[in-house]
Amino acid sequence: DIQMTQSPSSLSASVGDRVTITCRASESIRSYLNWYQQRPGKAPKLLIYAASNLESGVPSRFSGSGSGTEFTLTISSLQPDDFATYYCQQGYSSPRPFGQGTTLYIK
Amino acid sequence: QEQLLESGGGLVKPGGSLRLSCSTSGFTFTNYFMTWVRLTPGKGLEWLSSISSSGNNKYFADSVKGRFSISRDNAHNSVFLQMNSLRAEDTAVYFCARDRHVRACCTPGGASFYFYYIDVWGSGTTVTVSS
Numbered sequence: 001d002i003q004m005t006q007s008p009s010s011l012s013a014s015v016g017d018r019v020t021i022t023c024r025a026s027e028s029i030r031s032y033l034n035w036y037q038q039r040p041g042k043a044p045k046l047l048i049y050a051a052s053n054l055e056s057g058v059p060s061r062f063s064g065s066g067s068g069t070e071f072t073l074t075i076s077s078l079q080p081d082d083f084a085t086y087y088c089q090q091g092y093s094s095p096r097p098f099g100q101g102t103t104l105y106i107k
Numbered sequence: 108q109e110q111l112l113e114s115g116g117g118l119v120k121p122g123g124s125l126r127l128s129c130s131t132s133g134f135t136f137t138n139y140f141m142t143w144v145r146l147t148p149g150k151g152l153e154w155l156s157s158i159s160s161s162g163n164n165k166y167f168a169d170s171v172k173g174r175f176s177i178s179r180d181n182a183h184n185s186v187f188l189q190m191n192s193l194r195a196e197d198t199a200v201y202f203c204a205r206d207r208h209v210r211a212c213c214t215p216g217g218a219s220f221y222f223y224y225i226d227v228w229g230s231g232t233t234v235t236v237s238s
Contacts, residue, residue, distance in 0.1 A: 001169070032211075032222040036152070043202060043228035044144075044152060050209075050222060087152050091223040094157060094166035098144075101151035 002026050002090055006099035012107045013078055021073045021102045023066075023088035032092040033071045035064055038101075039084045048073065049091070078104075109133040109227045111203045116232030119193055123236070127188040129203030129229060136184040137161075140206035142225060143177065143188045145199035145234075153199075157206060157223075158186065171197075193236045203229040 003026040013019050023033060031051040036044040046055045048064035051071055061076040075082055083106050088099040115127040129141070142157040156177040157166045165177050171190075179186045186203060205227035212219050 034224040036225070038146070038152065043230055044146075044225075045228070046224060046226050049207075049224035049226075055226070085151070089152075089154065089225075095168050096154045096157070096166075096223060097168070098152040098154060 001095055002029060002093065002097070004088055004090055004097050004099040006086075006088055006102050008102060009100065010103045010105060012105045014107045015078050015080060017078045017107075019075050019078060019104065021086055021088075023071045023073070023099050025069045025071075025090055028068045029090045029092040031067045032090060033064070033066065034089045034091050035062075035073045036087045036089065036098075037082075037084050038087065044087065047086075080106075109205065111205065111227060111229035113201060113203045113229045113232040116201060116234045118235045118237065120238050121194060121236055123193050124189070124191045125193065125234060127190065127201055127203075127232060127234075129186045129188075131184045131186070131203075131205070134205070134227075137181050140208050140223065141177075141179060141186040142204045142206045143186075144202045144204055144225070144228075145197075146202065146231070147196075147199040155201075156188065190234070193234075195236050198234060198236045200231040200233050202231045 005024045007022050033051045035048040038044040052064045063074050085101045085103045087101050110132045113129050143155045158177045162179045174192045176189045204225040208221040
């Protein structure tokens with residue numbers, strides 16, 4: 001089964017910063033990697049699917065890239081609403097595990 | 108507006124069983140795979156199980172294989188998660204989710220395949236396993 005590993009597990013940043021989160025797959029998943037945001041007490045929210053496709057309604061400060069085994073999520077200018085936990089998930093084959101998550105904290 | 112509403116969570120003793128239900132509205136249920144995901148403070152999001160639109164194909168995480176089963180009722184736009192032999196580590200918030208499956212090309216053998224992403228989530232139901 002494919003395993004997903006995110007780094008870092010937590011990150012401290014300020015409003016306006018540019019941040020990048022990395023997700024690695026244990027084997028190639030081509031470009032079939034999805035990113036979700038999860039705020040405490042809320043359901044997760046799809047941000048990006050298939051590595052680089054922005055879900056409708058998601059701000060353009062979010063972007064994704066990568067293929068094969070290495071992927072990144074970038075937030076170009078952090079806003080107060082962005083302090084949350086971010087998860088990657090492979091969408092290539094079942095089972096479809098998530099990464100362990102990256103929590104973004106306010107510096 | 109697509110809506111997913113989970114029910115059936117609660118407190119159960121170790122070794123017990125629970126059946127979660129998810130009623131849906133606002134979209135053509137039979138066009139979509141459906142998935143269950145849980146959230147625990149220690150492990151984050153965990154994909155548990157998916158079921159194809161017809162109900163003929165089912166997929167499970169190793170952590171729940173043999174203990175959990177998934178089913179759907181296409182006449183009533185609902186999906187279910189039967190959880191048996193529950194353990195303390197199954198304590199979590201359980202989310203029902205809609206799965207988009209998109210045809211893509213191609214495997215090394217030239218066949219088309221599907222990739223998946225979850226685009227709609229329920230609000231979750233809490234399951235606590237404790238004596």
